[in-house]
Amino acid sequence: MSDFISNFWHLYVAGITLVSIIACLILLWFSGKAKAMTANDNTTGHVWDGDLREMNNPLPRWWVGLFIITIVFAFVYLAMYPGVGNLAGKFGWTSAGQYDAEVAKANAEVAPLYAKFSGMSPEEVSKDPQAMAIGDRLFMNNCAQCHGSDARGSKGFPNLADNDWLYGGSPDVIKATLTQGRNGNMPPMAAAVGTPEDVRNVAHYVLSLSGSPHDSLRASLGKSKFGACAACHGMDGKGNHAMGAPNLTDDVWLHGWGENAIVNMINNGKVNQMPAQASKLTEGQIHVLASYVWGLSNKTAVAQ
Ligand code: HEC
Numbered sequence: 272m273s274d275f276i277s278n279f280w281h282l283y284v285a286g287i288t289l290v291s292i293i294a295c296l297i298l299l300w301f302s303g304k305a306k307a308m309t310a311n312d313n314t315t316g317h318v319w320d321g322d323l324r325e326m327n328n329p330l331p332r333w334w335v336g337l338f339i340i341t342i343v344f345a346f347v348y349l350a351m352y353p354g355v356g357n358l359a360g361k362f363g364w365t366s367a368g369q370y371d372a373e374v375a376k377a378n379a380e381v382a383p384l385y386a387k388f389s390g391m392s393p394e395e396v397s398k399d400p401q402a403m404a405i406g407d408r409l410f411m412n413n414c415a416q417c418h419g420s421d422a423r424g425s426k427g428f429p430n431l432a433d434n435d436w437l438y439g440g441s442p443d444v445i446k447a448t449l450t451q452g453r454n455g456n457m458p459p460m461a462a463a464v465g466t467p468e469d470v471r472n473v474a475h476y477v478l479s480l481s482g483s484p485h486d487s488l489r490a491s492l493g494k495s496k497f498g499a500c501a502a503c504h505g506m507d508g509k510g511n512h513a514m515g516a517p518n519l520t521d522d523v524w525l526h527g528w529g530e531n532a533i534v535n536m537i538n539n540g541k542v543n544q545m546p547a548q549a550s551k552l553t554e555g556q557i558h559v560l561a562s563y564v565w566g567l568s569n570k571t572a573v574a575q
Pocket residue numbers: 410413414415416417418427428429431435436437438439445448449453454455456515543544545546548560564
């Protein structure tokens with residue numbers, strides 16, 4: 272595997288590495304040969320503090336020996352480990368490989384712990400203080416950067432601690448969301464709705480669905496245009512878990528509230544992604560995390 276985008280950089284780096292080591296050897300050889308100007312008494316002629324003279328003795332043998340050992344070491348090292356451009360070295364070591372091996376080892380160590388939880392239902396796991404401490408830690412490390420440390424989300428990132436779900440809040444659905452990720456996709460709808468006025472009218476109709484402040488004349492004009500939205504959001508606007516189409520009647524707004532935000536959604540659509548965790552987390556970890564997330568909005572069940 273090459274980490275360089277072109278062979279040139281491989282040769283460039285390999286060249287610098289090898290030339291530097293050889294330059295060290297030449298320097299050593301040269302400094303053993305060359306004579307500094309001496310005043311025939313084996314001094315350099317430099318005198319300090321009246322009588323302190325700088326001698327011109329050869330480098331000590333032991334020091335030269337060490338120097339050569341380090342150079343031999345460098346060649347042996349480069350033969351065994353990566354270092355010369357993108358040559359892998361005899362051992363085939365990579366930092367990514369070492370990381371994977373350490374993760375696999377750590378996962379194997381904690382596997383018995385997760386095995387215990389995997390045998391329990393998500394409802395039971397969410398009542399287990401040890402499992403919830405682990406879930407909390409996993410959430411902080413893997414999810415909080417998007418969903419917030421209190422799991423309440425922010426604009427574009429859903430709140431996981433309420434009872435409003437894009438895809439559904441049963442433990443199984445949460446688990447599927449984590450494992451495979453989700454792609455929320457609303458296409459731009461302006462063309463299907465009609466004129467910019469029609470778009471504004473539908474936006475007011477959408478606001479009326481949740482009893483939010485709206486212009487009722489516009490809302491009644493927009494109602495008939497909502498048919499274009501019904502395929503995903505439902506005729507009643509209550510959304511559709513299968514498509515991740517949000518409920519528009521509950522006054523919970525993932526992408527902002529008000530006429531402008533809704534007009535914007537209709538004109539531009541939205542692609543919103545929840546990254547799949549299957550390659551990052553083990554099945555056991557996903558089971559504990561799904562139980563943890565389920566527990567956030569089912570506090571009474573957890574308290575029992
Ligand atoms: C890079 C940001 C990001 C990370 C990291 C992330 N998520 Fe998400 N998550 C999102 C987005 C964005 C959505 C909404 C997807 C959509 O709109 O279709 C989402 C949706 C979800 C949903 C579905 C909510 C619903 O209402 O149905 C759940 C559950 C969820 N995430 C849990 C998690 C957990 C648990 C983690 C940690 C393993 C996590 N997410 C990590 C961005 C992220």
